[in-house]
Amino acid sequence: MQAGWAVKAKIRGTVEQISNTSFALRLRLSSSASSALFPHFHFHTYNVLIPKTSPLLHSSYFSTALQLFDEMSQRDHHAHDNRFYHALHLVKSCTVRPNIVNASIGHCIALKIGGLAHLPTSTSLLTVYSRARHFGSSFALFDEIHNRDVIIWNAMITASVENGYFSAAMKLFVAMTEEGTGFDSTTLLVVVSASSHANHLKQGKVIHGLSLKSGLLFDSILCNALLDMYSKCGDLSSSELMFAGMEWRDIVSWNSMISGCVYNSYPEKSLRYFKEMAFFGEQADNVTLSSVISASTSLGELIFGEVIHGCGIKLGYEDSSHISVSNSLISLYSQCGDTKAAESIFKEMKHKDAVSWNAMIEGFSSSGKISEAFDLLHEMQITWSVQPDKVTIVTIIPSCAENMLLREGRAIHGFTIRRQMESDLSVKNCLMDMYSKCYRLTKAELLFNTMLDRDLVSWNIMISGYSQNGHSEEAQNLFRELLHLYSKCNLSTLLAILPSCDSHESLQFGKSIHSWQLKLGLSNEILAVNSLMYMYINCGDLKAAFSLLQRIDVVADITSWNTVIAGCSQKGHFHEAINTFNLMRQEPNISHDSVTLVNAISACGNLELVSEGKSLHGLAFKTLMGSDTRVQNALISMYGRCGDTESARSVFDSCSNRNLCSWNCMISVFSQNKDARKALELFRCLQYGPNEITFNGILSACTQLGLLRYGREIHGHVFRLGFQENPFISAALLDMYSNCGRLDIAIQIFRNTQEKSVAAWNSMISAYGYHGNGKKAIELFHEMYKAGTMATKSTFISLLSACSHSGLVNEGIWYYDHMFKEYGVEPVTEHHVCMVDMLGRCGKLNEAYEFIKQMQSQPEPGVWGALLSACNYHGDLEMGRKVAKLLFELEPDNAAYYISLSNMYVFSGRWKEAVELRKTIQDQRLTKPAGYSLIDVGFG
Known part of the structure; x- marks a missing residue:
């Protein structure tokens, strides 16, 4: 007896833990009103304790258990007492529409006539409380019953599962066996359902053992429940073994296996079981068809899915009463790219549930039809029968994220707040x-910081957000904080933190992440290894990246090779990108794809290797990838960088599926190759709405031409389309107005720009320099520094150039000497050229020569070329000859150096040497691009 009370105490403790908050419902019924409803009974006030309960997770097997329980023969020891019959009938009638009021009325009546001692009445009342979601009242009633039999124990266990209290169900089952009541197949069925919902495999196996020991496995419903439990708990092999050993299988058995395979991501097995089921002559139902269609969707098997669709029509499962089949078909056709077929099924459905709408919205979103997805969402909102739920929101928000639809995303955020969905974790994530x-x-950040409950997904998203937005330090700090809270992170965490390692300074942290990845046992995860290789390339450790690629050589796929080729190409390691591509082609089991070609072609373009680029062009056509738009766009850019505008135009004209990127590439080709008029002509024929890249290319062309009239027209387009706040476009507008002589308009645009990018500051500093106002350029540089914008390499090129054009030599020397110490910018060739040009302009040729000689690295030809121009300007033939000799060795095919020295000979009256040098130019067939001037005769 004491053991029994101890078990009761345990169960009561569980219930109290589940329902921390409870409230008392005092039901007072006036005798007149109650007499009108129930004239045979008198009523008294009754207090009921009702906890707040969680929603139930139903399953088909649990529903079966409920049906079995409802249909059980009642234990009627007082059948002769008419009062008990009426009370039982009243209480059972309350199960049709269970609510606390009806349950309390029934309870009052049973209490008044002493009907609680009647087990059928008590059992029915317990069930009414459970289905009214007042589990605490069910347990309180159960606790008062002393002569319990198997049926009332089953009812209480069922109530626990029905209200989502799976651990309580198991404790009740233990108490039931300890009291010696025994159990039947219904008990085991309900407890198996609890194990399935709780994902408690070990517990489920114990129930399976009890079923075998008690000889109850002859019950097909229990067998089917065990099949489903193993599948839901991820043990598909046990489910298959049990299915193979079943002597008699019904449609539920087959459905359990077919749906279980889909649930455990084995769609091929699901289709195999379906074919086996058809072979044995078992007719499919709507559950079978829904599961098999889902398997076809996972495999992308559109043809097989269409066959199942036909089978469904033949069996009559396409009508409105079988929504699940239609929903599965919508998902199938949507994910296989046939949105028209999906939309046709959706429109033909007379009755749609939330899943139908969500599947169609997902179909539109995944196929890029964003406007149609939002139209359908709006239509769903005005359809009162079905309203958007959390799944709808989680379906539509990723489309806003992928397509940068901030305004629409904010609108949906507002909708979640109005509908009180913003507290849901998946929605917030x-x-x-x-x-x-x-x-x-x-x-x-605001959403993350205000979240009361965060899961690992929340942390991964925030870390990834910091990484992708260039906040590497914040990402790494948040990652360290995460490690203190979660001992077990996952692959997504690794993929989130690795992009934060994007410079040489982050290499050590990246290596520690690599060690952490090995510790987690993710060394064979191809995604993780690919991300690590990309990280090492970003940090400049190519040796480590290639070492990883060599280590996974056996299992490396095309994505692994593309990671290295693309990483090298994007980070400026063009030779390495091409070498890796050549190595990949030697692999027997790896074949390149369009991504490989795009990056290899880009590397050839940056190195101006037109011959290799043409070979890749031929390879693209040979492997039928020449018609891929991305490959064609890469070829256009490659030919443009190599100066072959005719080949670029030929590729552009042959494009059958041009997109806006194709037009932008061709406009940029003309602009880069000083063919600005053709760029303007192409812009006039543009078949798409221009974007930021289009405007940058065409504004560059206007800058080259110096034609203010065209520049103003483009500015008008920019303003009408709302691109004037774009930092790159505002910088391009500054350059255009400055080069066209309108410094005043350039200053006005700069001052009106709210968020000034470093490109805008650089353009304005450069503009002041070109217009001879070096002091203003210096003032603006300091203003930029005070505003918190970090100077870049380009900033100092503009600043030193401004000092050079304005003769501010001392200031220029100071900024050059302090650019690394004060501002963290390391001098490169362009800065050296600016310094030599500045010293040369003011006649300090010896200082310029000494400056070059003292350079730590080997001077580039451009540095000596700046000094040669200064020698030519000042007529210093002696130094000019010395510098020219060096340049003839470095760049023997550059005609400009020969012409500069020839001009110095003429200036000094040494005609013989000048004629000999001109003859050398003719003999070697060297040419210098002709200079030209432009005059805008239109209205400026």
């Missing part, structure tokens, strides 16, 4: 991801 990808990191 999606919103965080959307704000991060739309470059609104402060919004994502």
Whole structure:
């Protein structure tokens, strides 16, 4: 007896833990009103304790258990007492529409006539409380019953599962066996359902053992429940073994295996079981068809899915009563790219549930039809029968994130607040991801910091947001904080933190992440290894990246090779990118794809290797990838960088599926190759709405031409389309107005720009320099520094050039000497050229020569070329000859150096040497690009 009370105490403790908050419902019924409803009974006030309960997770097997329980023969020891019959009938009628009021009325009646001692009445009342979601009242009633039999124990265990209290169900089952009541197949069925919902495999195996020991496995419903439990708990092999050993299988058995295979990501097995089922002559039902269609969707097997669709029509499962089949078909056709077929099924459905709408919205989103997805969402909102739920929100927000639709994303955020969905963890995670990808990191931070409950996904999204938005330090600090809270992180965490290692300074941290990855046992995860290789390339450790590639050589796929080729190409290691591509082609089991070709072609373009680029062009056509738009765009850019505008135009004209990127590439080719008029002509024929890249290319062309009239027209386009705040476009507008002589308009644009980028500051400093106002350029540089914008390599090129054009030699020397110490910018060739040009302009040729000689690295030809121009300007033939001799060795094919020295000979009256040098130019067939001047005769 004491043991029994101890078990009761344990169960009561569980219930109290589950329902921390409870409230008392005092039901007072006036005798007149109650008499009108129930004239045979008198009522008294009754107190009921009702806890707040969680929603139930139903399953088909649990529903079966409920049906079995409802249909059980009642234990009627007082059948002769008419009062008990009426009370039982009243209480059972309350199960049709269970609520606390009806349950309390029934309870009052049973209490008044002493019906609680009647087990059928008590059992029915317990069930009414359970289905009214008042589990505490069910347990309180159960606790008062002393002569319990198997049926009332089953009812209480069922109530626990029905209300989502799976651990309580198991404790009740233990108490039931300890009291010696025994159990039947219904008990085991309900407890198996609890194990399945709780994902408690060990517990489920114990129930399976009890079923065998008690000889109850003859019950097909229990067998089917065990099949489903093993599948839901991820032990598909046990489910298959049990299925193979079943002597008699019904449609539920087959459905358990077919759906279990889909649930455990084995769609091929699911289709195999379906074919086996058809072979044995078992007719499919709507559950079978839904599961098999889902398997076809996972495999992308559109043809097989269409066959199942036909089978469904033949069996009559396409009508409105079988929504699940139609929903599965919508998902199938959507994910296989046939949105028209999906939309057709959706429109033909007379009755749609939330899953139908969500599947169609997902179909539009995944196929890039974003406007259609939002139209459908709006239509769903005005359809009162079905309203958007959390799944709808989680479906549509990623589309906003991927397509940078910030305004739409914010609107959906507002909708979640109005519908009180913003507290849902999955919704908040999606919103965080959307704000991060739309470059609104402060919004994502606010959501993250106000989350009461965070899961690992929340942390991964925030770390990834910091990494992708260039906040490497914040990402790494948050990652360290995460490690203190979660001992077990996952692959997503690794993929989130690795992009934060994007410079040589982050290499050590990246190596520690590599060690952490090995510790987690992810060394064979190809995604993790690919990300590590990319990280090492970003940090400049190519040796480590190639070492990793060599280590996974056996299992490396095309993505692994593309990671290295693309990483090298994007980080300026063009020779390494081409060498890796050549190595990949020697691999027998690896074949290049369009991504490989795009990056290899880009590397050839940057190195101006036109011959190799043409070979890749031929390879693209040979492997039928020449028609890929991305490959064609890469070829256009490659030919443009190599100066072959005719070949670039030929590729552009042959493009059958040009996109806006194709037009932008061709406009940039003309602009880069000083063919600005053709760029303007192409812009006039543009078949798409221009974007930021289009305007940058065409403004560069206007700058080259110096034609203010065209520049103003483009400025008008920019203003009408709302691109004037774009930092790159505002910088291009500054350059254009400055080069066209309108410094006043350039200053006005700069001052009106709210968020000034470093490119805008650089352009304005350069503009002051070109117009001979070096002091203003210096003032603006200091203003930029005070505003918190970090100077870059280009900033100092503009600043030193401004000092050179304005004769501010001392100031220029000071900024050059302090650019690394004070501002962290290391001098490169362009800065050296500016210094030599500045010293040369003011006649300090010896100082310029000494400056070059004292350089730590080997001077580039451009540095000596600047000194030769200064010698030519000042007529210093002696130094000019010395510098020219060096340049003839470094760049023997550059005609400009020969002409500069020839001009110095003429200036000094040494005609013989000048004629000999001109003859050398003719003999070697060297040519210098002709200079030209432009005059805008239009209205400026």
